[in-house]
Amino acid sequence: MGLLSFRGGVHPPHFKEPTERVKIEKANEPKVVTIPLSQHIGAPCKPLVKKGDKVKVGQKIGETDSFVSAPVHSSVSGEVKEVKEKLTPSGEVLCVVIESDGLNELHESVVPKGDIENLSPDEIKNIIKEAGIVGMGGAGFPTHVKLSPPPENKVDTIILNGAECEPYLTADHRLMLENPGDIIYGLKAMMKATGVDKAYIGIEDNKPDAIKIMSEAAKDEQNIEVVGLKTKYPQGAEKQLIYACTRREVPSGGLPMAVGVIVNNVGTAAAIANAIKTGMPLIERICTITGKGVKEPKNLLIKVGTSFKEIIEQCGGYNGKPGKIIMGGPMMGLAQYSDEIPAVKTTSGILIFTPEEARLPKPKPCIKCGKCVEICPAFLQPLYISAYSLNNMHETAEKYNALDCIECGSCSFICPSKRPLLQSIRVSKREILAKKRKTK
């Protein structure tokens, strides 16, 4: 079958060679973990433990009553050292610092939850919620919320995102190769939870081995279709992926459920399978540690709360002086100013640049070449939005649909003048949203 795709997009170099054939390795046991109480989109958790408490692996240590939120769990057994604000990949957040006793004693709640056949949709959703599962592609939206669309939105399709269109990252690729069974199992659980009987697993065609293995794993499932996607950035962006698989366009400002679709990452599906089969909440994840700035690039199974520094040391340490540390991929990842931060549920990659690669290009005048307009997957005109933003004309920027920007960064990537297009559009988006909140 032909490759599915969307209109627009760019072709950044893949840089996946260093880790795409490297098997997932279990990372060393951390001695201390720093677990942020907010690793998701939504309300932050309140701590359930205090200094001096003994905790076990899988024990819930943070929770809130808000619906849009996800509890957090301890990834080690040991003693709570402190509960305080600490630097995390997304800024200063209240964290629970736990010193491991090295025993990894399991908490009583960590028991198999039964089989999909015997679980009701609500039971499955509750397991997912209790396991603190969030979107593992990077955004970290609580999965149980995604799986509970309001009744007016009839969802008929689930799409699993195995595109992994970000350069450098291979965590999802390796997961698909090494654990296809759990992905299918988790997908079936989601289908049952939502009563959906059609699912796609979308994989970019630069991973033919993953397409083959996933197709093999799904061959007995009538309702699950593995589809090859054209290798193009941002193929894994939610709205672009939905369009590629179903030809449906999520309305401007709307959510995927408006067109009857739920998108989840393959890693999220595997985490759901794990939560049902073993009862283990989301306390570890696969992470690609790569880039020219690290000696031995690897795919590691890391515990939430392990410090970046420790993880990087396990990959042979820095290759010379590091220039930039990015959580996630190079197109949408978050640059970090320090390595003394914990890995979280959404740490799909740790990318280290050399100082040479980290050097920021000098912006030149816009020559109106129109390349950003040609490639924008949201069909915007980045050059104009950016120009209005830089002149503080955020209202005009809004008229140019700044809020429809998906922040994929393709415009900044392609710009021959190296202009800070996305950066300035982000500023406008923030200003527009702040104003909207004020007038509400």
Next chain:
Amino acid sequence: METRLIASSSPHIRSDESISKIMRDVVIALLPATLAGLYYFRLGAAKVIFFSVLAAVITEAVVQKIRKQEVTINDWSAVVTGLLLAFNIPASAPWWLPVIGSVFAIALVKHAFGGLGHNFMNPALAARAFLLASWPIEMTKWVKPGADAVSTATPLALLKGVEVADQSMPSMFDLIIGNVGGSIGETSAILLILGGIYLVYRGVITPRIPVVYIATVAVLTFIFGGFSFGNAIYHVFAGGLMLGAIFMATDYASSPVTPKGQMIFAIGCGVLTSVIRLYGGYPEGVSYSILLMNVATPLIDKYTSPRVFGEVK
């Protein structure tokens, strides 16, 4: 970690596209036609090209020095302007004509409006219009290809009915390879097309503007030129249409950025060119058509904003 690292906004990688790479590609695309100009018009062409490019580069450097800006002559954009201007001047022109043209193009049309990317007209074309209005005789003293520099008329002038002693219409073959009278760079249609294909291949331009522009002229000159295929094809290959459609109308700063806008722009250029050529008193129509559409570009862009992904109609 003792030192804080750079924490800039994503994306963290950039493509290897750059202004100088794009402009260098345009120069490369212009080379075949430049060589053809040198071959057909010999020393005269060499002189005009040399003075035009040199004056453009020097003017850019001087203006940027005066404005206390970074001197960016190594981005090749002044070279492109100078070369394009030379393409629009007859080989018989005196040396000062391209110099004045280049100074006008760079200092007035480009830098007075804010420099690279801000010119609202194609600098080379605006300079050509300026020269044509100021020195109409020098700007239309066409010579026959070859060493002797015998004066001649352009194919379009002949088509318009200009009488020149013992001269017949050049053959279609001569027209396509450029063995006819005309400005230095406009005559060899086939080599200009070759340059255009290179630009499309390199992703510098999309075929949208050139193809739509040329197709519009072909269709209109066919319909209003007496339903003659020969006439339409003659119009397509004669004069400055190839040069204008491929290299002038595609100027980034003075053409629309939206795909729909580019179509409207190109159709507008085609309509104006056909009208001027068929009904105007002037045999050529390309440069004024493009200049007029240049001025309409901001308006076109404004009204052709693309439909946003997921926009509800």
